[in-house]
Amino acid sequence: MPERPDLDYAIPRLDEALRGATIASAELHKPPVLRLAVPGSLHDALAGATITAVSRRLHFVCFALQIEPAIDLIIAPMLAGTLAVHPKGQGTRRDRAFTVHLQDGRELRYRDNVQMGKVYVIPKGKVELIPGFQKVGIDVLDDKAFTLEAFTELARKRRDQVKVFLLDKGALDSLGNAYADEVLFAAGIHPKTFVRKLDDEELERLHRAIFEVLRTATAEIASRGPATDEKIRDFLKVRNRHKQPCSVCGTPIRKAGVRGFDAFFCPHCQPETRKSGIVRW
Numbered sequence: 001m002p003e004r005p006d007l008d009y010a011i012p013r014l015d016e017a018l019r020g021a022t023i024a025s026a027e028l029h030k031p032p033v034l035r036l037a038v039p040g041s042l043h044d045a046l047a048g049a050t051i052t053a054v055s056r057r058l059h060f061v062c063f064a065l066q067i068e069p070a071i072d073l074i075i076a077p078m079l080a081g082t083l084a085v086h087p088k089g090q091g092t093r094r095d096r097a098f099t100v101h102l103q104d105g106r107e108l109r110y111r112d113n114v115q116m117g118k119v120y121v122i123p124k125g126k127v128e129l130i131p132g133f134q135k136v137g138i139d140v141l142d143d144k145a146f147t148l149e150a151f152t153e154l155a156r157k158r159r160d161q162v163k164v165f166l167l168d169k170g171a172l173d174s175l176g177n178a179y180a181d182e183v184l185f186a187a188g189i190h191p192k193t194f195v196r197k198l199d200d201e202e203l204e205r206l207h208r209a210i211f212e213v214l215r216t217a218t219a220e221i222a223s224r225g226p227a228t229d230e231k232i233r234d235f236l237k238v239r240n241r242h243k244q245p246c247s248v249c250g251t252p253i254r255k256a257g258v259r260g261f262d263a264f265f266c267p268h269c270q271p272e273t274r275k276s277g278i279v280r281w
């Protein structure tokens with residue numbers, strides 16, 4: 001959490017709730033999450049700022065602020081961060097890492113139980129201070145940009161394993177660990193397959209799976225209508241289902257490491273193609 005379907009659901013709701021609100025004060029509960037790149041304290045930087053928009057860039061949540069000197073507030077929720085707006089004193093305060101108190105009495109709470117996320121406060125536009133922010137890949141939910149031709153061209157340049165390729169946000173906007181596993185399951189491709197070993201038919205399946213899995217997940221989350229800090233993942237077919245039967249064939253789901261990332265897959269529906277790749281040489 002959160003990945004693109006979660007953010008595409010939560011961010012418009014946060015934008016609607018926060019647009020026009022003015023920050024009274026900011027409170028840091030978990031210092032490891034803060035990356036403050038402006039002079040003075042966090043409170044000095046944010047107090048008095050009006051939130052003019054909340055938007056997504058890759059897996060970052062960007063708050064446009066009106067204040068002098070001009071700054072940006074950008075949150076990378078990473079593995080476990082969540083955002084929600086609550087009336088003062090209401091809603092859970094568990095795992096709070098950062099709270100923005102609004103002049104109207106509400107609170108924007110950033111919660112993060114593993115403190116892997118980051119809250120960046122930077123001089124406006126100095127986004128080079130944020131790792132992974134600048135290069136944005138093809139929007140995989142834009143069917144005009146994310147064509148099979150564009151995807152194939154991108155894939156043909158890759159020398160890495162397919163799971164690593166899918167996670168590269170400078171190439172594709174965007175997939176995280178969970179949806180990359182779901183996409184590979186939908187496409188019937190083993191996560192360790194090298195991209196250069198994928199034939200045209202497999203690339204076509206992968207292209208279609210990326211679009212379909214993300215679109216379906218986005219629609220499912222919208223239809224369930226959760227709170228912005230609620231994670232809905234119960235409809236996923238392989239992610240975090242180690243040893244459970246595959247929904248298609250019943251084979252126990254396996255878990256493997258791919259270049260430092262974990263991957264869940266069905267060994268029957270996603271046969272390891274590297275061996276057959278060697279035969280093709």
Ligand SMILES: [Zn+2]
Pocket residue numbers: 246247248249250251266267268269270
């Ligand atoms: Zn299976």
